[in-house]
Structure formats: structure tokens, C-alpha cells
Amino acid sequence: MKFEYYNPTRLIFAAGALARLGEVASQHGKRALLVTGGGSVKRSGVFDRAVASLKLAGVSTVECSGVEPNPRITTVRRGARIARDEGCDVIIALGGGSTMDAAKVMAAAFYYDGDPWDMIYHGQPKPYVPTRALPVITVPTLAATGSEMNMGSVISNEETKEKSFVQAKCLYPVIALVDPELTMSVPQDQTAYGICDIITHVTEGYFNGVDGTPIQDRFAEGVILTAMEYGLKALEDGTNLDARAQVQWASIVALNGWVNAGTNGGFPVHMIEHTLSAYHDITHGAGLSVVNPAWMRFAARHRPEKFVQFAQRIFGLKGKGPDDLACAMEGIDRFEGFLRSTGCDPPVRAEDWGRAYDTICQ
């Protein structure tokens, strides 16, 4: 194990925490750019409550709405322009992962005279890594990407059909204000995709990381077991606040560095899915639900011991030894069965998925 870890985001986690938005935002700015998605925060009243809390604390607001499910670089450019034109000094993301990701890059683009697409790694020899950004406060309304407490962002370029990422220290939110009550109105399909996203964040490090990470393995298994148990409860009753809170907490720890620190693995499943959704514009978690089990079946043949451990510790299967591929495959079947039980049916044309699936499994 050899690694570095750093995460300075202050996390405030509590049902009802939205009421504190004004108080915490006023510690960082006087004029906020409120970044939002497709309108659900308006319909649910969350937007009005946020604005009221900010107003009460003396923080004025200007809005950048309409961030897409796969947030586009054109939207990032638009948001950064609004922030500059309106003299914003803090950015508040009120929404799901796409909203938070877009807000982070807007915050860095505020100080960058070039095109923000320069920051997103897309094969250019030397991406521009931002070193300065407006303070960002994340207020997630969906448990999925973990973007609320990390320094990553994934942005799509609709013109070039590219979807890729940026990671930079200045992109850590100053505050993650996490109110699990806000996720209670998330519909079943998005809840299910979120659960798949959470689990995939930790399976990446679990299966792709270096050997000899027993604590990280246990942490990852803890996230998976909890996301499965409470995910099903949240799907059964979306107003189950405890279930929503546990899934939200799982989403945070799955990708804030705690579980993957020292695993030093890549994110192949995410990379494959990003490519697919750059073309098909599907929900990230839905794509992962197809890609991850397929990738696991491929990878298990090369590293069966990790998949046997997964089968044993997650599903209680009895393996005959670290090379018991049948046990490994049974664990993957069970995992895919779990995903299907949540309703993770990819919402795209079957022939598209057939081709994608065939390509991955060849």
C-alpha cells in the first residue's frame, strides 16, 4: 500500500439540514449561483426553501437551471458566464450528481479565460488542471454519484460525443450539506440506478485495486451490504427516511476516498459506461447495471480470488478455495439478480445494449 489521501470538504449530514443552507453559505459568499437540473427541485419546493434560507442569511441568488442528466460542457460555459456577469462569489449545487459536477467546473471556469473543456480529459496531451475555483456548496437531492464530497466531475461534450472527467483539489466542495429528506421524492427508477452507481464505485477499487488491502475490502463490503439492504427498503417505501439516510451515507463514503484510498485501481467499468452514455445519453447508473456484471464475468477469470471473496462475504456462498470460479460466477449471478430486483432495466433499445454487451464480453 502506497498512497496519498486528502479531502477537506466539511460534511453536514442531517435530516432537515436544508434549513441551514443560508447560515453555511453566508460563511463563504454574499451572492450565490444556484445550479439546478430539470425542474424537480422546483416542483418539490426544495428550490424555494433553499432561496428562502439564503435570503434570510443575506445571500442573494441568481440561477443556472437546466443542467442535463449527463451535464454538457455548453451548460458549464453558460453557468460560468452567469456567475461572472452577476458577480457571484459562491456556487450552490442543488440537485443530483450532474448538477454537482457541472457546478464544480463552473466554479473553476469562473477564473479561467480559456474554454472549460480544456479541463476535461479527452485525450489532449496536457489537460488544463484548475488550481482555483469559487467555493462550491453541494446539496444533493439524489443518492448516487458521491460528487457531494469529492474532487471529481464528469462532463459530456455533445458535439464530439465525448464524456470524460476532471479531478483537481480546488474542486472539493467547501461544504457538503446533506439532507436525506430531499431524496424521499426520488422516483423508483432513479433510486435503483443510484444504488447501482454507489455499489459500482466501490466494486471498482475492490476488483481492480492492488492486492493486500484488507481494511478497504471490508469497508467496500460494508458499503455494498448496506446499499443492498437499505436500498431495497428505500425502493419498497420511498418515504422511509432511515433507509434514504443510509443509502445517502453509502453514496458519500463510496466515493469520498475512504474506501478506495490505497487501492490504487482504475475505473474500467465507469470508463466503458461513460463511452456508452456519451453516445446513448442514458442514465449513468442504468448503464453501469449492464456493464458491471458483464465486466465482472470477464475479470473473474483473471482474478478469481477477489470474486470468490465477494461471493462469500456478500452472499454467504461457500467457496472451495480462492480459485473456485464457479463460486465466483455464482456471486456475480446473485449480484446481477439483485440489480434486476431493484428494477435496473436499461432504458435504451435492446439492440444497442446487445451490441455493447457483446463487445464487452468478447
Next chain:
Amino acid sequence: MKFEYYNPTRLIFAAGALARLGEVASQHGKRALLVTGGGSVKRSGVFDRAVASLKLAGVSTVECSGVEPNPRITTVRRGARIARDEGCDVIIALGGGSTMDAAKVMAAAFYYDGDPWDMIYHGQPKPYVPTRALPVITVPTLAATGSEMNMGSVISNEETKEKSFVQAKCLYPVIALVDPELTMSVPQDQTAYGICDIITHVTEGYFNGVDGTPIQDRFAEGVILTAMEYGLKALEDGTNLDARAQVQWASIVALNGWVNAGTNGGFPVHMIEHTLSAYHDITHGAGLSVVNPAWMRFAARHRPEKFVQFAQRIFGLKGKGPDDLACAMEGIDRFEGFLRSTGCDPPVRAEDWGRAYDTICQ
């Protein structure tokens, strides 16, 4: 679950990381106060290697040696005076938990005109909570207290026979430079006490925290299982670098906020032990090895379900239900048996411990 979490310490974890001390220290200062303990870092050559690395990076040093196993406020006063007199701008703790704890309070005392004992909570109506401190870099040579990556410090007052703590944001080390190679020369008894300390840090939140923390429970169990498995390996062969690394990593995550976030529990076992060692000046982990099982037997009767879970998940026992006190007690017996197997025999007079034990168990 309702909580806040914040930890801005940058962690560098690698075998051989000591060689980077100069490089990272030079980012924070030009003249370092090197805080050390009883001389083992001199005998092992670690001190000379640290000074050489600092010199190479242009960081001059002045030393405050002789920090006691239970660090004393007199030593804190002495260190702060040296730092002021010598114009230090960074403090480096090179040693175990006591060295790191003393260094933190010296760093805050540097800016405080009053007596640093004001900062240590000892029943005064309003302790002085420091808001400013010199940057501290921790370089642990022992896996135990987790002080390398948290904002806590425990200090003793030999005159008043008090041992208590301070917690303040300004006490977070700027960098934890963790090189598990440095723990390879730790003798067996101190290794064993460290393992007990690590496990007790997570059992505090596990048994005393609020209900409904499934992820934290799994994280705690992961730390316990890993500390037990790799702790025994480190005891068997102190030069087993992988075992030392896993135990070191366990010590960090046990008390950097990751496992206890949201459990919102007290630290009764630590509080009892602090009182005992304030009088008997014994090693903290040795005291915990007596207090923790005794306390667990007391607490199990009031909250059996958590102890049944512990027995099941740590020792694989079969419980008949959440109220199966026999199963809970069997788990505690097994745990105490594990501690004894590590050699955690309290190095104090038997009659003292007898009295203490009797008091706790009444």
C-alpha cells in the same frame, strides 16, 4: 444519524516515506521543532534520517526531546517555549501518540499567552479552545493512538493527577507522513498495547453510539478483524512489513473520524482508563486491555443486541437472537482471550488492577 465531519489532514502513506519529510516540511516552514520521546528514534537512526532529510530541503531543526509515555503539561510548556525562543515555524512530531499529542498542544501554545493547561478540559467551566496553531507534521513510529490524523490530544498534569483531552480544528496536523517501516522495531509489548488501543477506539463508537449506523458498524468490524489478524502477524514477526502496514492503517482509520462519524457516542472506556493511568502512569493500551472487557461485560446487560452482533460478526458465533446474553458474553470472553494472546498483561501491581477491576465491575 445527524453529524458533522471535517478532517483536512493530508495523509502520505508509504513504506520509505520518511525520506520525503524534508520535501513536505519545506512547504510549511523553514525552522522545525522536532518533538521526540524517550530516545528510541535516536537508537534506531530514524532521528538522524529525519534531520538529514530536513537539512537537504533547507529546513533547520531544534529539538524538544523526552516527551513522556503519558505526555505532561510541563513538557508541553517546555516545548512551546523552545519553539518561541528558537523562532520555529513548523512542528514535527517524531514518535508515538504521546509525542504527537504533546506536539499538537505545543503548536497551539506557541500562540497562546496563558498556560496551555487552560486548553485541556479538566472540569473548568470554560476551557480555552485554541483557534490558531503552528503547522504540525506527524511522523508516527508506533501504530496505536491514531493521533497522526486527528484533532485530539491527551495531556497529563502530574501535579494534580489529571489526564484529559483537548479537541480543536487548529490541531489537525497539516500532514501525516506515515511510514510503516518505522514501526518495525517496536517491541512486542508496545505492539500489543497498540493493537488494543486501535480496537478500543472503534469499540467505543460501536457500543456507545446511537442506533442505526450500519455502515459505521461494518467499518468498525473491518478495523477490528484486520487489527486482530495482522496484529497477530506483527507480533509473530515484527519485521513483517505488510502486517505492520495493515496495523498502522488500522490505527489511522480507527480514530480519524471515518468509523465514528455519526455514531455520536462517548468514550467511557477511555475516560476510565485516563483516570487510572493518571494515577498509575501505565501505558494507555495496557490500561484499556483491562478496562474494555470489564466495561463490555457491564454494558452488554444493557444493550445485548450490539454485543451479540459483535460476537457473531467478529468471532462467528451463532446467537439465538438479539437478546442472547450468553452469546454476547461468549464474544467478550473471546475478545479478552484475544487480548491476552497478544500479551496485553498490564505492567502494574496486581493489587492496583484488582482494585480498579473490582470497582469497574461492581
